[in-house]
Structures are given as structure tokens and as C-alpha cells.
Amino acid sequence: MIFKIFAFLFLLTLLFFVIFRKFNVKVVKYIMEFVLSCGIVFVIWPEQLTAISNMVGIGRGADLILYLLCLFFAATFLGAYHRFREVDKRFTNLVRVMAIRDAAVPYSHHLQNDS
Amino acid sequence: MSMNRPITNDKVWFVVPAFNESQRLESVVKEVSAKYNIVVIDDGSTDSSGAIANKSGAYVLTHSVNLGQGAALQTGIDFALLKSAEIIITFDSDGQHHLSDAETMINVLQNDPSLDVVLGSRFTGKAENIPKLRRVFLKLSVMFTNLTTGLSLTDSHNGLRAFTAKGARNIRITQNKMAHASEILEKISQQKIPFKEIPVTITYTEHTLAKGQKISGASKIVEDLIISRVFK
Numbered sequence: 001m002i003f004k005i006f007a008f009l010f011l012l013t014l015l016f017f018v019i020f021r022k023f024n025v026k027v028v029k030y031i032m033e034f035v036l037s038c039g040i041v042f043v044i045w046p047e048q049l050t051a052i053s054n055m056v057g058i059g060r061g062a063d064l065i066l067y068l069l070c071l072f073f074a075a076t077f078l079g080a081y082h083r084f085r086e087v088d089k090r091f092t093n094l095v096r097v098m099a100i101r102d103a104a105v106p107y108s109h110h111l112q113n114d115s
Numbered sequence: 116m117s118m119n120r121p122i123t124n125d126k127v128w129f130v131v132p133a134f135n136e137s138q139r140l141e142s143v144v145k146e147v148s149a150k151y152n153i154v155v156i157d158d159g160s161t162d163s164s165g166a167i168a169n170k171s172g173a174y175v176l177t178h179s180v181n182l183g184q185g186a187a188l189q190t191g192i193d194f195a196l197l198k199s200a201e202i203i204i205t206f207d208s209d210g211q212h213h214l215s216d217a218e219t220m221i222n223v224l225q226n227d228p229s230l231d232v233v234l235g236s237r238f239t240g241k242a243e244n245i246p247k248l249r250r251v252f253l254k255l256s257v258m259f260t261n262l263t264t265g266l267s268l269t270d271s272h273n274g275l276r277a278f279t280a281k282g283a284r285n286i287r288i289t290q291n292k293m294a295h296a297s298e299i300l301e302k303i304s305q306q307k308i309p310f311k312e313i314p315v316t317i318t319y320t321e322h323t324l325a326k327g328q329k330i331s332g333a334s335k336i337v338e339d340l341i342i343s344r345v346f347k
Binding site (some may be wrong): 088089092095096098099100102103104105106107108 | 148154156165169170171172173174175176177178179180182186189190193194197289291
């Protein structure tokens with residue numbers, strides 16, 4: 001019972017955060033609100049989750065959560081990786097532009113110009 | 116088609132990536148810079164590679180952090196194109212390539228204007244002192260590359276290549292690390308860039324072997340390539 005209360009309060013706090021925070025992508029906000037709301041509902045009435053699991057052919061609610069978590073993890077990982085590649089590209093360009101801007105002319109050319 | 120492409124030496128640029136290569140760089144730069152333009156990309160070295168290359172007669176571009184050989188090559192190619200290079204040679208900094216082979220490549224491009232890329236092959240040429248295990252690894256990577264690109268090459272990870280300005284412009288290297296070698300070949304295949312493979316000599320020394328691509332790098336290359344196919 002104690003855990004239920006903790007989980008409920010935790011999810012509720014998160015939900016408030018999401019509701020009152022600005023998101024660049026609206027869809028992400030809606031998805032998070034939906035997921036958190038589901039979480040709250042299923043913490044209070046876990047048997048509902050099992051009912052839904054049975055509807056899609058999964059025995060237990062906990063299994064459904066596990067599968068969804070796997071999907072969520074994979075999606076998050078791919079998204080983060082994609083973002084990393086983008087940042088890496090920008091970083092490479094920055095270093096490249098600096099390198100070309102500060103190109104050092106061969107030493108011997110300096111000598112020729114000086115004389 | 117049979118007309119020659121007249122190119123003077125000052126339109127030829129050697130692009131040489133270097134990472135902590137101060138020991139061997141001087142002789143490479145001196146030999147090349149006596150006849151051609153050379154740009155060394157100091158890829159975040161912690162030794163005096165950049166200064167040595169500069170003193171020996173090379174333009175030096177400094178990556179403020181180490182990005183990898185692929186990134187260094189692209190930086191040098193960008194620079195050479197800015198300097199209106201007509202032929203760009205990618206050349207290793209550790210002395211395992213021979214200038215005479217690069218000059219053969221220049222001749223091939225001059226004599227056959229239909230070509231945009233010349234690739235070196237150590238397996239139709241000579242691979243001096245190549246260790247057995249490395250030979251096996253390289254042969255496997257050739258098989259893998261031929262399978263994925265549809266080209267029929269005899270060498271896939273040879274750093275000695277020659278590009279015309281057009282060829283160099285069309286092949287943009289986005290693989291910062293070692294997977295750039297396969298990436299170049301992929302782009303040649305995708306865009307049907309006319310190329311020729313010619314035999315070259317690679318001389319392995321104790322030094323090149325200690326620094327060169329390790330077998331463990333192979334799995335990283337494969338990983339980079341698979342990921343690059345997922346995230347275009």
C-alpha cells in the first residue's frame with residue numbers, strides 16, 4: 001500500500017511537470033501525458049492493466065509493461081544516437097572550419113616573402 | 116575521349132592526415148613538397164607533428180581535437196579544393212606509401228580524362244613485410260566491401276588514392292573514423308564514378324605496424340558501416 005502511494009504521488013508530480021512545461025514538439029507532450037495518466041490509473045487499479053493485456057494476448061499486465069519498456073528503451077536509444085550523430089557532424093564542421101581558417105602556410109613560403 | 120588532361124604540378128595536392136607522426140613525417144613531407152603541394156592535417160596530435168610538417172614544406176591544418184582519419188582527409192580535401200587543386204592524392208604520413216606510385220596515379224588521370232578516381236591496390240602490387248593476420252583481415256574486408264558495393268576490387272583499405280577535383284567534390288566523407296575507406300568505395304559505386312585500380316607497393320615497417328589499423332578496429336569499422344546505413 002505504501003509503495004502504491006509513493007508511485008501515485010511520483011507519477012502525479014511528473015504529470016504536473018509535463019502539463020505545465022513547454023515542449024518544442026507537441027506530440028511528445030501528449031504522449032508523455034497519456035503515458036503518465038495510464039500509469040496513475042494502473043497504479044490504482046492494476047487489474048485493469050491485466051485485463052488490457054489479456055485483450056492483446058499477453059497473460060499478465062507486468063509482461064505488457066516489460067514489452068512496452070523494451071520498445072520505449074529502443075526508441076529512446078535510437079533517438080539519442082541520431083541526435084549524437086547530428087551533434088558530432090556539427091562538431092566536425094566546426095573543427096574543420098577552424099582548421100582551414102587558421103591554415104599555416106609552409107615555412108619556406110614565409111622566407112621567400114621576407115627576402 | 117583520348118585527349119590528354121594537361122595538369123601542372125602546382126595543381127596537384129597531396130592530402131596527408133597525421134596523428135602523432137613526428138618521427139616519419141619530415142621525410143614524407145620533404146620528398147613530396149619538393150615537387151608538389153602538400154597539406155598535412157594535424158589531427159589533434161600531442162607531439163610536434165604540425166610544426167615539423169610546416170617546417171618541412173607543408174601547409175598545415177590543425178584539428179583542435181582528434182576527429183579521426185576520415186575527418187582529417189575531408190578537411191584536407193576541402194582545403195585543396197579551395198586552393199583550386201585539379202588532382203588530389205590521399206597519402207599516408209608514415210612513409211608506407213611511395214611517391215612513385217602516386218606519380219603513376221597522376222599520369223593515369225592525365226592520360227585518361229574519363230577517369231575521376233584512381234585507387235591503389237597492394238594485392239596486385241606489393242605488400243612488403245605484411246603480417247599474415249593482417250593479410251587475412253584485409254582480404255576479408257575486400258570481400259565484404261565487394262559484396263556490399265557491387266564493385267570488384269582487390270584492395271579496400273588502401274590509403275593511397277588519387278581524385279580529380281570533380282571526383283573529390285562528389286565523394287564527401289562523413290565517416291570520421293576508419294570506416295571512411297569503405298564509405299569512399301560505396302560512394303564510387305552509388306554514383307558510378309569512373310575509377311581504376313592500379314598496383315602499388317605498401318612497405319610495412321615496425322613503426323607502421325605498431326600504429327596502423329589493428330584487427331580489433333575491424334569490428335568497429337563494421338559497426339560504423341552498419342550504423343551509417345541505418346542513419347543516413
